[in-house]
Amino acid sequence: MASVLKAKDILGLEEMEAEDIQFILDTAESMKEVSERQIKKVPTLRGKTMINIFYEPSTRTRTSFEIAGKRLSADVVNISTSASSVVKGETLKDTGRNLMAMKPDILVIRHSAVGAPKILADTLPIPVINAGDGAHEHPTQALLDLFSIREKKGSLKGLKAAIVGDITHSRVARSNIHGMRKMGMEVRIAGPATLLPRYVEQLGVQVYTDVDAAIEGVDIIMMLRIQLERQGQGLFPSLREYSRLFGLNRKRVKRAKADVLIMHPGPMNRGVEISSEVADGPYSIILDQVTNGVAIRMAVLFLLLGGI
Amino acid sequence: MNRRQSAEVLDEQGIDRALTRIAHEIVERNKGAENLVLIGIRSRGVHLARRIASRLKEIEGVEVPVGALDITLYRDDIGEEGFHPALRKTDIPFPVADKAVILMDDVLYTGRTIRAALDGIIDLGRPRMIQLAVLIDRGHRELPIRPDYVGKNLPTSRSEDVQVMLEEEDGKNGVVISKE
16 A cells, blocks of 8 residues: 655656555545635645746646645745746746745646656656646646546446547546556547547547447546637537537437536536536536545645655 | 564453543543533544443433544644655544543654644634543653543553554454564
């Protein structure tokens, strides 16, 4: 049984062991309880400085990390690079070194370049958490997704999940594929052929271009946001056609199991990849995902700073 | 493990008698069991707290609620050598405001666990008072903390290890002291 995370950083689920994933999920249960108190604070990371540096815009993830740090009594600093030295041309490594000179204890980074968090993790002595790097990984999102599933279903092994949408450009999909496979789940991915990466079967997933077939009898449907910009790139003809062929609506949902869970990492395009009825319906755990995001992020902050 | 010499200092019956006496002392000092709540420190403190609760029920006919407190998030050695961040959930499904809290743990040693527990409880509300009950007091306090109720005083040296075994967790009941 893991008693401490072995790695210094959390960069992705591809290299994380199932044992560590389990440990993070278990830790998050206790953290969730803190968020349910009147005084949502514990002194655990008092005096620790956490820097969130987001090179890509984000409200949800950044706020979630900020709240997580504050609930653990850490001092949280947010840097959004539109208003920073990066705009003046500072390199990633220089930014990293300059921040280190102010002695932070942990860094959370989101960047559009794959591997940027790893560069910082390898050059800096403090723990680094990847909050999303390009289309590569978004580990805390997948962890909160696994946690949310486990919370409702009791356990993960043997469950069937379908991830639907623009898989090619989705770091959420990739991290979830790795995480779900490690925890013994069966994973199906579905989307238009233009949005499915080549050789993706090598990750151990079943590939579908017919979403009705993909969601037949599944326990979990995870819808991904279709980026409206992709439309202009000729990857699908129109939002309406996408919605008709791949969007989740009440009629389509019936193909899944009766107690199916509907998930979405957010933000949603209502009426495009998911109908309002389904998003706000009784099977949706989309808001639980957000709540659990804080608990998971509290757990990873605690485990990275509390371990040796 | 065989290098250790160990001796049982309290057997199952001894534990039972000590808990019965502690339950009576609690009733005596608090003039009954009304408005009391029990909070056990995870994890063995919780089993002991439940045992005390059932004795209080027998003696006074009062159902005293029992909560479980995990103090890991309040420890003063987080991030240091030897700290293992294994969390168990805090579960205190009742308000502590204005109650007399009986805090229960298996072994009282340096007092740091109790200090963390006090912070943890006070974060949940303002109790009227907190009293401390422990099964074993092994001395060597590092903080000014003292118990209100003690099962057994056990003078020990720092190189010794005191282990309380309870059937709810370890399959049997007994207190063992061992030395390298």
